[in-house]
Amino acid sequence: MPKISDERKLERSQQILDAARRCFVEKGFHRASMSDVIRESGLSAGAVYSYYSSKEQLIAAVARSVFQAYESGLGDLVDGHGAPASPEDAIRMLAAHVVAEIAPLTDDFRMVVTIWGEAANNPELREIVREIILGLRKVFERVLVRWRDAGHELPGEPADLALPMVSVMQGVVVQQSLVGDVDVDAYVDTWCALMRAAGFGDQG
Secondary structure, X not given: OOOOOHHHHHHHHHHHHHHHHHHHHHHHHHHXXXXXXXHHHOOOHHHHXXXXXXXXXXXXXXXXXXXXXXXXXXXXXXXXXXXXXXXXXXXXXXXXXXXXXXXXXXXXXXXXHHHHHHHOOOHHHHHHHHHHHHHHHHHHHHHHHHHHHOOOOOOOOHHHHHHHXXXXXXXXXXXHHHOOOOXXXXXXXXXXXXXXXXXXXXXX
16 A cells, blocks of 8 residues: 655644534534544544644644644744834734634634633643743733833833733724624724734834
8 A cells, every 4th residue: 555645644633623623613522523624634643643633632633733823923023134123013913813714714713712611621722722822922022121121111021911912902802702793904003003002013
């Protein structure tokens, strides 16, 4: 039997993850079964289990893929080249990524909230969520350090100010997933106005 190429392995793994994500969005983690994922993927049970031996493994993999999208593209803000990004630049770029990359994957953020809830009692999932949140804090901290080093005053330490900058997206996720009426652009505009009033927005 010919070996499957590495590229094909990645494609199959992604095919299974996409199927699992659709099942988890539709049914939630606890109601969705491996049989559901196998059927949705169009692959054999043996093929699916050769990549993911349990639903718990799939949950962790889906959660990791969703949360890693938060960080994608944000490296441009802290790569050290060109003018430093303002705190508002960082918030607006993250908002754009969340709307473009996260919402379509997670049924308008419903699965993100499901992941957070599951993480409360699932140590492996909690560690994944923790790593992503800490990573986002570091991105914003580096943005603020560069902004300060360029001569802009800040009302506190970058590490402390990074916490509420992360929470702006958590607020969008929770309110949109549970209420469904958030105008993200207006939300971000208001948040940036509050940052300017607090002394760490874009002061020109």
